[in-house]
Amino acid sequence: MLIFGLSSNLSEARCFIYYNKSNLYLCPMQESMNMEKPAEATTCWVQLYSDSLYSWALHKTSNKETAEDLVQETFLVAVKSFDSFKGDSNPKTWLFAILNNKINDYYRKNYRTPIVNDEAIFDRLFDNTGHWRPEQIPLQWAEQNENILHDNEFQHALHNCLKKLPSNWFSAIQLKYIEEKKGSEICQELGITDTNFWQILHRAKLQLRKCLEINWFKR
Amino acid sequence: MAQTSTINLMISCKQATELLDKKAVLKLSGRENLALKLHVAICEACKRYKKQTQFLENILKLNFKNSNPDQVPQHTNEELKGKIFEYLKKNQ
Structure with a gap:
């Protein structure tokens, strides 16, 4: 495939021509x-x-x-x-x-997408009396503020941790934070109970916290 | 899971972390709030969890809301262009 911009710089070109499978196309840029x-x-x-x-x-x-x-x-x-x-x-x-x-x-x-109600994460973090397992107690994190998001390495760690979440936990996070809506509105729209929604978010946050601790704060 | 109406004022770490994250979605009852305050006041681990889950809340909000298409990392995917043309042909 060949692309010719009718300017030395493609982003400044008003239009460009490209060639694809023996067809020539003239593509006007942007608004035109x-x-x-x-x-x-x-x-x-x-x-x-x-x-x-x-x-x-x-x-x-x-x-x-x-x-x-x-x-x-x-x-x-x-x-x-x-x-x-x-x-x-x-x-x-x-x-x-x-x-x-x-x-x-x-x-x-x-x-x-229905998944089995996953209790495994609770068993991993808490003992049967509901106390933190000794090795799972949250560590003291170095003082951080929101500027950390500008740190590429942190971004990378965060995205890797998000990727590791089960897909519908991740979707719950997306729904909660992308749309500026109240939890109850999202639930109403999805036809799910509030309880279901916050419990999934809770699991997601437990896992995300742990993952960031291991991959970022503990380094 | 403890029911809101019967929640005991003495709660475990597991319940405290639940309430901390529930609070980000729903309003807690007076009883839940009180039980949570009491627990966090005496539990160093959950005090940390509280701070950290709030930090997560803030960065997730910023991460998802403030991003706009021009600010995300750009990838080129030439292969995808071919796939799109095939897909359009197949579905027209």
Whole structure:
């Protein structure tokens, strides 16, 4: 595949031409995008935006296959609802809106996936009288503030720990923190009980705390 | 799991950590709040848990809310482009 920007710098180009499987396409950049044929427009959009859509989906789901699926579905929706796309709005904004809906649907679906009520984490951390097992007692952490999020190594540790959570625990975290909604509203929307929701979040936090302690604070 | 209405004022570490995380989602009852305060006041381990789970709460909020598409690490995935074209062909 060849891409020619009609400027020395692709990001500054007003349009670019690319060649794919013996077809030549001229893709207008950004706002001027208003093409008649959905297939051609979408082909251009894939070239222009699939990487940033994918990066976003990967950030949100921490899973390569899921992120790829969501981006593919996004483009299918884009093709099918092409008529509803107003040429004067930014296609990138429009595609991200579709993707964000897909991501939210994914969390919801994932969260609902029934799993066995997992008591194992409690048995690992607490003895049968409900006291911390001696080796599990939270350690004193060095004083931290929110700026730690700017630390790339910490980001990396946090993401690895999030990845290790069972998928519907992770979805509960996503639902809780991405949308600025109250716990009870989320539960109502999902048709689950408050109890179920906070108990899953609780398990997730127990595990996340432990994982960060081992992989970050204890180093 | 202790029922809200019958919760004893003397609670275990397991129950205290539960209440600390429940508090981030729901409002605790007066009795739950009191039991939690009493426990945390005398338990060094749960005092730490309280501080750390609040720290987690803050960083998770920031991590998920403040991110915007232009600020996340960018990846290129050329393979995906091919997959998208195939997927569109198959589904049209």
